Amino acid sequence: MTKAIVAVVYHSGYGHTKRQAEAVHYGASQVAGVSAEIYAVDGADAPWAELEKADAIIFGAPTYMGGPSAQFKAFQDATSHTVFAAGGKWKDKLAAGFTNSASRSGDKLATLQQFFIFAAQHGMHWVNLGLPPGNNSSKGSEADLNRLGFFIGAAAQSNADQSAELAPSESDLKTAEHLGARVANTALQFVRGRE
Numbered sequence: 001m002t003k004a005i006v007a008v009v010y011h012s013g014y015g016h017t018k019r020q021a022e023a024v025h026y027g028a029s030q031v032a033g034v035s036a037e038i039y040a041v042d043g044a045d046a047p048w049a050e051l052e053k054a055d056a057i058i059f060g061a062p063t064y065m066g067g068p069s070a071q072f073k074a075f076q077d078a079t080s081h082t083v084f085a086a087g088g089k090w091k092d093k094l095a096a097g098f099t100n101s102a103s104r105s106g107d108k109l110a111t112l113q114q115f116f117i118f119a120a121q122h123g124m125h126w127v128n129l130g131l132p133p134g135n136n137s138s139k140g141s142e143a144d145l146n147r148l149g150f151f152i153g154a155a156a157q158s159n160a161d162q163s164a165e166l167a168p169s170e171s172d173l174k175t176a177e178h179l180g181a182r183v184a185n186t187a188l189q190f191v192r193g194r195e
């Protein structure tokens with residue numbers, strides 16, 4: 001049976017984005033034939049060998065000051081040496097992204113766009129969220145999948161005064177699961193196609 005490896009690599013300062021990352025990982029792990037892995041990173045100390053083996057890498061970080069957290073950006077910057085200059089080790093892998101922040105927008109789009117550019121620099125193929133926007137009509141609600149209305153990746157919102165046990169919302173976690181499953185299914189298509 002065809003096997004594909006999907007790696008989730010993320011940073012979380014206070015645990016909210018960790019919960020989102022775990023939901024992405026869970027979604028990927030539910031797809032038959034996929035081995036799903038999850039790694040927390042903080043700067044250049046990262047599982048480079050494991051990431052090189054993955055067919056898809058899903059990037060995640062909280063949005064801090066309108067971009068990925070500095071800890072995750074330091075991980076990204078380290079790939080200049082460990083991945084790019086080392087021979088384009090991530091070329092033709094799949095990529096996707098997710099982010100979480102306190103405000104409903106909070107400039108999360110800037111973080112996801114930054115991940116997209118980062119993936120393109122490595123020659124990776126970007127997988128978008130693939131869900132219609134939720135909660136954008138009189139019949140919508142906060143329980144809708146993709147309630148924040150993103151297309152490029154998965155977004156989550158965590159109230160600034162709530163701990164990671166309470167936020168992000170169930171709908172945001174389900175949206176994250178959807179992204180993980182979508183990337184996993186797409187990774188299987190790519191692996192089968194290459195075979």
Ligand SMILES: Cc1cc2nc3c(=O)[nH]c(=O)nc-3n(C[C@H](O)[C@H](O)[C@H](O)COP(=O)(O)O)c2cc1C
Pocket residue numbers: 011012013014015016017018062063064065066067100101102103104105106107158160164
């Ligand atoms: C340094 C810093 C900068 C932040 N900047 C933003 C921001 O630009 N937009 C926003 O909506 N929330 C911002 N927040 C709130 C966090 O995104 C929010 O608390 C998030 O849930 C933290 O995720 P974490 O628990 O995974 O670290 C910021 C928080 C910190 C600590």
